Amino acid sequence: MAMPGDPAALKAAVAELSDSDPVIARLAQNYGLPTLDRRSLPDFTIEYGKPVAVPLEDQLFSDLVEVVIRQQLAGKAAIAISGRVRAALMDNLTPQAVIDSDPDLLRASGLSSAKLSAIRGLAKAITTNTLSLVSLACASDDDVTAELSKLKGFGPWSAQMFLMFSLGRMDIWPSGDLGVRKGYSRSYGLETVPSAKELAVLGERFRPYRSLAAWYMWKSLVDLPI
Structure with a gap:
């Protein structure tokens, strides 16, 4: 294939x-x-718009945040919100940065309460080692969908976008x-x-x-x- x-x-x-x-x-x-795009396994780093390497776990998290932002939104609106979210986090869109951030600051970036809850829930799952996105990168399509669907705010569409555009399935x-x-x-x-x-x-x-x-x-x- x-x-x-x-x-x-x-x-x-x-x-x-x-x-x-x-x-x-x-x-x-x-x-x-x-x-x-297919991520550069097995060294678990990729280039993300900068000359420095971004850990794959953080990149996959960032990808999923983008998927959440784009749920039921037109492209231009989603891009604008994404830019404000990244600015609020000082371009440090990582699970720990989301956990440490002021929820009101992210909400002011244009995130709905449901999307903010989904993003923070994802960040918590990763920082508490409940979920490993790097491990999902090696899992079957069905297993990826099943694991992501356990998280609030993530359904089949979110899993499909992640599988296609982050894992290159x-x-x-x-x-x-x-x-x-x-x-x-x-x-x-x-x-x-x-x-x-x-x-x-x-x-x-x-x-x-x-x-x-x-x-x-x-x-x-x-x-x-x-």
């Missing part, structure tokens, strides 16, 4: 999808190769995501937007590269959700 960090293998995966689906072929021609199909549903309807010329249940069935033919197909559905609507 193609890995996101391997351009040649990713190109082969897109070619395989394109050979079996002319719509994907057209989208691939228009938008190029999908961009799904190739066969995730977020059929409940409105953007994927609308993108599918637009790309395939449907008169109506398929339901989550309908899209789950429609996506089966994209295995084992459903993440790539989902990326193209989002891209067909111009902006990605993450």
